[in-house]
Amino acid sequence: MAVRSSFRAVLAAAVLVAGLAGGTANAESAGPVSWRVPVSAAQAGELVRAGFDVSRSGPGVAYVVGDRSVAARLRSLGYAPEFSDTVYKGATANVAADTFYGGYRTVAAHEAHLAQVAETHPDLAAVTSIGRSWKKAQGDGGHDLQAICLTKKQSGDCALSSTSPKPKFVLMAQIHAREIATGELAWRWIDYLADGYSTDSVAKSILDTTEVWVVPIANPDGVDIVAAGGDSPVLHRKNADDSRGGCTGTDLGIDLNRNSTFHWGGESSSPCDETYQGSAAGSEPETQALEKFFRAIYPQQRGSGVDDPAPETARGTMITLHSYGNDIVIPWGFTDANSPNDAQYRALGAKFKASNGYLVGTNGETVGYSTSGTTDDFTYGALGVASFTFEVGPDSGTCGGFLPQYSCVDSTFWPENKGAFITAAQAAAAPYRQ
Secondary structure (H helix, E strand, O other): OOOOOHHHHHHHHHHHHHOOOOOHHHHHOOOOEEEEEEOOHHHHHHHHHOOOEEEEEEOOEEEEEEOHHHHHHHHHOOOOOEEEEEOOOOOOOOOOOOEEOOOEEOHHHHHHHHHHHHHHOOOOEEEEEEEEOHHHHOOOOOOEEEEEEEOOOOOOOOOOOOOOOOOEEEEEOOOOOOOOHHHHHHHHHHHHHHHHOOOOHHHHHHHHHOEEEEEOOOOHHHHHHHHOOOOHHHHOOOOOOOOOOOOOHHHOOOOHHHOOOOOOOOOEOOOOOOOEOOOOOOOOHHHHHHHHHHHHHOOOOOOOOOOOOOOOOOOOEEEEEEOOOOEEEOOOOOOOOOOOOHHHHHHHHHHHHHHHOOEEEOOOOOOOOOOOOOHHHHHHHHHOOEEEEEEOOOOOOOOOOOOOOOHHHHHHHHHHHHHHHHHHHHOOOOOOOO
16 A cells, blocks of 8 residues: 555654654654653553553653654653654655555555465465454454464364464564564565475475464554555554544554453453453454464463463464564563463463563563563463563664664574574474473
8 A cells, every 4th residue: 555645744753753853842742752751660551551652661661653642641640751763763665555654564565475386286285264353343444363284284284273283473563553564574484384394494394293373464554654654554453443532643453452352351441442342352344354363273281370370281383573672571461470370371482582582571671561461471371372462672773672673684584583583383283382
């Protein structure tokens, strides 16, 4: 989808911000930016619960995305926000009809890519529609949610079955619409396996033994909004559900990564907040599609109690990609307590870290705030799948923020994470025995 002309105005504002060397007063007039807010650990969580868009937090500081009205609201609550960085750093003019912000692919381009891979490699790939986006469910355009299965096909492979013989690894991207680098990583992972099967011994070994599933765009309506450009929509995080009246721009929609059914209900109940959890657990068609998909391909492998560990015999790995922060986040999200498989999570996380160098830990040890109704809590909590959230990219700089320079995908993010994805696929048969 082509970028609207209004995006040029946003770019001009971004250039202004980048040239102001952090001048807070001038930065406020240039649109949404990243604000550095000195906080305690407890205050970081309070900001999230209050509906602020906390992109990252660490010892003594939280980074909040928003415009000058957000900064004013922070000040009214007693905080002292300071300009940190523009969230548009590295954005450039549209370079092709199916790309935006310098090369990032639209939803339509991702859909065409999946079809092309399946056509080129019929012995290795199959595309499945796993559900509908909110707009499609309303009969108002929208998209199917698509997943591609990659494996050297044998009888029973790539069926939506929890009893098929091969272990499974799922890579999911862009459940938060503006985290656009994650979809590109999914694209490269697909091509590495499908194109590399005939020439790369590691890719061949993975596809000979494992079903790899990829959901490159888990929130297609939201990505359409981001790709369309403009000012506030550039930062759109949620889906396109506009059934809760009064919300516009980035306030519209439901945060799909707070809408899952496992321990839902600890996030914002205000419809216009960034972390609005929805009116009920699993209220959104995208959430319903993802959970139905996960239940179809993974058996239930742990008890229902929070303290019930997944057994060492449990199979399956899952990574959901987010940005930004350079973190490998392990369960739980909804509580500060460690999961009953904490030691095994840290062992496998250390292997991922050997590739990307990211920090391994729980929410409190990494992003600095709790989360409920998340995808990884669901796949681990309901099914026992070894599930991780990767926060990709630093919080500022050319390769930082929500819209990093497109060249960063190949120069930094893919080289960092290729090995971690390989490790996750190789671990799918026995993730808790590392």
